[in-house]
Amino acid sequence: MQAQNWVLITGCSTGIGRALVDVCREFGWGVIATARTPDSLADMRDGIDLLKVRLDVADMDSIQSAVRAVEHLPLRALINNAGYGQMGPLEALRPEELRAQLETNVIGLHAVTYAFLPIIKQRRHGEGRIVHVASVLGRLSIPMAGAYNASKHAVVALAETLRLEIGREIPVILVEPGAIQSKFRVTVKNAWGDLPQRVAGTPYQSTVDRYANKREEYAGKHGMSADDCALKIFRAMNAKHPPRRVIVGADSYWSQLAHKVIPAPIWEYAMRRMYSLL
């Protein structure tokens, strides 16, 4: 029998999105798994509970085609998961890099929500779900990640606003993960392109040299698995009364708390020290 509840997930080629596809299917939901490169979904087990659709969140035509491809399904939920991290000190961040970051993580997230909301609204009052995957970096900022910090702070604002506007009819759930094991840090290195050359000979050089490896090492050692993260997101989405926020990982929880209670000068000193900016 075909699933009664369908969820559309963006960014299913790897990481949290990929893990979400499995967990949603496991619990009986139908999944519209989307990715900008359809080949990246080819190894997923086919079934009547799975529809694979091409969707690049930064490409309006692909969003419109995806809407047409799923119109026949009883869509109940949307998980805005797709995103990447544009790292690098703001002094060396090209405006086009910031624009591209916001285009995917913010405008793309809104464009997908805007396109699929009318379909989700056809469900009974209270049934629909919108999930925005932000980050702990939507609640506090770290050096070397200005573009990403800005994009995730914007996602937090979009989720909070949408919740105020439609939250009584369609719960809006904001997800704030800390470090998760995924391809995220590989993509970071691809996205920063010639950054190491740009900062060569500047005080940022050693920070950039160490940045990716340190973060990768941290996530590898202490990060939560994408499967565990996906399960937390699924539980929140599937709950009768979904939470407003899902803080994923002890690192996200404790750093948000520390940011609130530690006086700003001490917080800044610790951050600069951590990123070798003293």
Ligand SMILES: NC(=O)c1ccc[n+]([C@@H]2O[C@H](COP(=O)([O-])OP(=O)(O)OC[C@H]3O[C@@H](n4cnc5c(N)ncnc54)[C@H](OP(=O)(O)O)[C@@H]3O)[C@@H](O)[C@H]2O)c1
């Ligand atoms: N990993 C972490 O530590 C962490 C922490 C906090 C928040 N997050 C957030 O969690 C979400 C998922 O990240 P992840 O950790 O699972 O990283 P990931 O393994 O790199 O997965 C990111 C996914 O987003 C997709 N994507 C990027 N740009 C896209 C576009 N324009 N259109 C459609 N899909 C696009 C990627 O597709 P391609 O394969 O085509 O690039 C990939 O499927 C992101 O929003 C990220 O910011 C991650």
